[in-house]
Amino acid sequence: MDWRTAEMRITILTVPECPNVPVVRERITTVLGGRSAEVELVEVREAAEAARWGMTGSPTVLLDGIDPFAMAGAPASVSCRLYRDADGHAEGAPSIQALREVLSGTRPALAAADGQDCCEADLLDPIGRAGRGRRAPAERGLRVVHQAVLRHFATHGTAPEAGALEAVAARAGRTATDVLAELDREDFLILDAAGRIRAAYPFSAVETPHRVRLASGTQVWSMCAVDALGISAMLGGQDVRVSSSDPVSGEPVTVTFTGGAAVWEPADAVVFVGRREGSGPAVAVCCDALNFFTSRTSAEQWQCGHPEISGQVVSQGRAVQIGEQTFRTLLQED
Structure with a gap:
């Protein structure tokens, strides 16, 4: 059907205070052109x-x-919905070009992508260094x-100075500065402008929303x-307590590992x-987009407010599994 030949009814389905509604309304007005x-x-x-209306985000x-943007198999949802343009760029509203093509009937609209459509492997690439x-x-x-850097964090809760690593680096005939620079280039750790260790995944030398108390009493x-x-898992199944907070409500979220079992x-x-x-x-790509939430609803609300971030909500068990798979082997001996 060519939508230009008759007056049409356009309905925008939205959750309360969705930040992408003003964008889609402005684009619809532009495409209508009077x-x-x-x-x-x-x-x-x-x-x-949402199910009654056929709303998928x-x-x-x-x-x-x-x-016209429906994607086969997409479930009804009150979460944030993302739309990808021809170049794969994700936005929280259909592009002007996509709306224009739909309204003119020149081609099928761009398929939508929401949290259910995200490829988990792509999402986890930055965490696992693309495999x-x-x-x-x-x-x-x-x-x-x-490993010396990680053990220092686990023992002291802080990053070591380069000088404390010289003897270890010398075994390979290198300076600590050279080795740290290479580790930084390969994203095993992060150096600041002065060459000091800012982070060595999973640890951070600066404050973040996530505090971890180890069995020894060390906090990092x-x-x-x-x-x-x-x-x-990285510390051999050591008991730890993770303390964080929901970015939306500010309410606390804790995960306590005791004997390998996690209580949330x-x-x-x-x-x-x-x-x-x-x-x-x-x-830069994902660390601030990996957060704890008190509920799925809260996580979906946060996602709606961050259309520049592609992602999905994962269960407690899956989140622990990802963490363990990523870090379990880091301190293993050769």
Whole structure:
């Protein structure tokens, strides 16, 4: 159908206070170009209501009751909805070009992507160095220096100075400065402008939202939620307590590992696993997009407010599994 030949009814389905609604309304106005159309805004609060409307994320645009951006198999949802353009760029609203093509009937609209559509492997690439893993290679003194840095964090809760690593680096015939620079280039750790260690995943030398208390009493910051969940396994199953907070409500979230078993408070807490587009070190691409939330609803609300981040909510068990798989082997002996 060519939508230019008749007055149409455009319905925007949205959760309350969705930040992407003003964007989609502005783009619809631009595409209409003064043509007559009835545009209504419908707030949807419950999953059952979303199912009745055929809403698969906020915002969902209906043309005379039909979702032209519908993707086969997408479930009803009150979570954030993402749309990808022809270049794969994700936004929280259909592009002007996509809306124009839909309204003119020149081609099918761009398929939408929401949290259910994200490829988990792509999301986890920055965490696991695109499949290369976080255990540094044994060559050129990388592993022994890396492990010395991690053990220092675990013992003292702080990063070591380069001078404390010279003897370890010398075994490979290198200086600590050279080895640390290579570890930084390969994203095993992060150096600041002065060459000091700012982070060595999973640990951070600067304050983050995630505090971890080890069985020894040592307390250390972790880079993200997934990193925090991997520390117990990395330290051989040591009992640890992770303390964080929900970025939306500010309410506390704790995970206590005792004898390898994790207890979460609150019981409905989840982890959001996300990333920004592009390449670069994990600290830039995904660390601040990996957070604890008190509930799935809270995580989905946060996602709606961050359309630049692709991601999905994962269960407690899956979040722990990702952390363990990522960090378990880092301190293993050769």
